[in-house]
Amino acid sequence: MKLFKIDRKSYQDSSFSINKVEDATHFLKIWHFHPELELVLILESTGTRFIGDSVSKFSAGEIILLGADLPHMWLNDQEYFKEDSSLKANAIAIHFTKDFLGQEFFNKPEFQKINQLLKQAELGLKFQNISQELINRIKGLDRFSSFERTLKFLEILNELSDNSFSQISSNAYLKNTQHSKNQELNKVYEYIFKNFKNQINLEDVAALIPMNLSAFSRFFSKVHKKSFTRYLNEIRIGYACKMLMEKYYPINIICFESGFNSLSNFNKQFKIITGKTPSEYANYHSSKS
Numbered sequence: 052m053k054l055f056k057i058d059r060k061s062y063q064d065s066s067f068s069i070n071k072v073e074d075a076t077h078f079l080k081i082w083h084f085h086p087e088l089e090l091v092l093i094l095e096s097t098g099t100r101f102i103g104d105s106v107s108k109f110s111a112g113e114i115i116l117l118g119a120d121l122p123h124m125w126l127n128d129q130e131y132f133k134e135d136s137s138l139k140a141n142a143i144a145i146h147f148t149k150d151f152l153g154q155e156f157f158n159k160p161e162f163q164k165i166n167q168l169l170k171q172a173e174l175g176l177k178f179q180n181i182s183q184e185l186i187n188r189i190k191g192l193d194r195f196s197s198f199e200r201t202l203k204f205l206e207i208l209n210e211l212s213d214n215s216f217s218q219i220s221s222n223a224y225l226k227n228t229q230h231s232k233n234q235e236l237n238k239v240y241e242y243i244f245k246n247f248k249n250q251i252n253l254e255d256v257a258a259l260i261p262m263n264l265s266a267f268s269r270f271f272s273k274v275h276k277k278s279f280t281r282y283l284n285e286i287r288i289g290y291a292c293k294m295l296m297e298k299y300y301p302i303n304i305i306c307f308e309s310g311f312n313s314l315s316n317f318n319k320q321f322k323i324i325t326g327k328t329p330s331e332y333a334n335y336h337s338s339k340s
Contacts (some may be wrong), residue, residue, distance in 0.1 A: 067147035068206065069193045075140045077127040081127075082241060087146040088172060089117040091125075092189050098127035099293055101244055102175045103220025106286050108293035114181050114189075116211070118173035119149065121220070124238065143189060145204070152201075164212040165205070175219030178211060185210060206339035221275075235260040236274075247286050248310045253279060281298045287311065295333045302329045 072078060082101065093113050100109040101125045109125060118124055130336045131138045149157065149169050157166040168176075188207060192200055245252070256279065257267035271279045291309040294300050303314055306329075311317040321329050 066151040066201070067145060070144045070146065071193075072140055072142045072144070073206070076136070077131040077136075078125040078140045078142065080124070080126060082122060082124045082244065084093070084120050084122045085146070086119050087148055088119055088169065089115075089123075090145040090189075090211075091115045092186065093125075094141040094143065094190070096127055096131065096138065096142070098125060099290065100125050104240060104282075105175070105219045105221070105295075106244070106247075107219070108296060110182065114178045114186075114188070115148045115219070115236075116172045116176045116178070116216075118169075118175065121173065121175055121186075122240070123175070145189075145192070147204075165208045168208065168212040171216075171218070172324070174222070176216040177219055179217065180216040180301045181214070229328070230335075237269075243283065243286060247283065247290070248308060249284060250312065251310075283310075284320045285324055288321055290322065291317070291329070292325065292332065295329060302333075305329070 065273070078096065078098070089311055091114065093109055093111055093115075097108070097110045100107055100115075100123070102115070102117065103121055125142075127138075127140060130136055131140065154164065157169065162198045185207065188203065190206070192203060195203060239256055242256060252304050253268070254264055257264050260267060262270065268279060272284070275282055277285075291305050294305045294308065295302075306314050306317040309317070311320070318328060321327070321332070325332055327335065
């Protein structure tokens with residue numbers, strides 16, 4: 052899964068761009084990044100989103116704000132790629148640079164809340180308890196003139212700055228991207244996201260940087276505050292949680308689809324990471340739905 056840099060510059064009569072995915076069979080299946088920030092509203096479809104070092108389920112109605120150069124991909128469920136599928140993917144993505152209104156604009160006292168929001172977005176933010184009214188305003192943003200569109204976008208950012216949200220990528224990921232081995236670590240993440248369903252040998256991962264096995268283990272543990280094995284298991288269990296919440300698959304299938312080669316180890320790691328057995332986790336979320 053190669054990491055691509057994509058051009059998201061605005062060529063409209065605006066300092067930011069509004070891009071709509073309408074009735075697509077699936078979202079862009081590319082692990083990519085760009086210098087622009089990105090505000091994403093998922094209108095329709097489900098799947099797995101990869102953002103930085105996070106792997107999580109996504110569904111309609113979620114709003115995500117991504118910082119500049121934060122790698123990401125929305126990967127639809129397998130059902131979307133079947134020839135006879137009638138499922139559709141719909142979303143709105145707004146791309147803008149932090150200085151789209153000038154270098155000092157958001158440093159003004161009136162815009163401190165938005166300025167802080169944009170800084171926090173460097174690791175990705177998922178907003179909670181989004182109102183339908185705000186969703187409708189984002190959906191209708193492109194209907195206005197360039198001047199009105201800019202004012203209304205500022206209003207949207209201001210409202211989001213008052214909303215509750217959760218951080219998506221880990222703090223360790225930010226430290227990674229600031230490290231001198233940034234490009235090498237991106238190779239590691241790409242390899243993990245592409246191969247986590249399969250057997251992964253630490254020697255093969257260390258060779259990507261390249262480092263010897265012991266040096267890589269020390270380096271990875273220092274950066275992430277956890278071992279590579281623990282990190283990989285968290286990615287796999289995160290994917291397993293997504294499948295359990297979808298309720299389509301039995302636990303023994305989810306075990307192997309998530310990259311584990313034995314049900315006993317899967318159950319053990321699942322309990323360690325989530326505090327619940329797979330059955331308890333599935334039952335808990337079933338009662339919440």
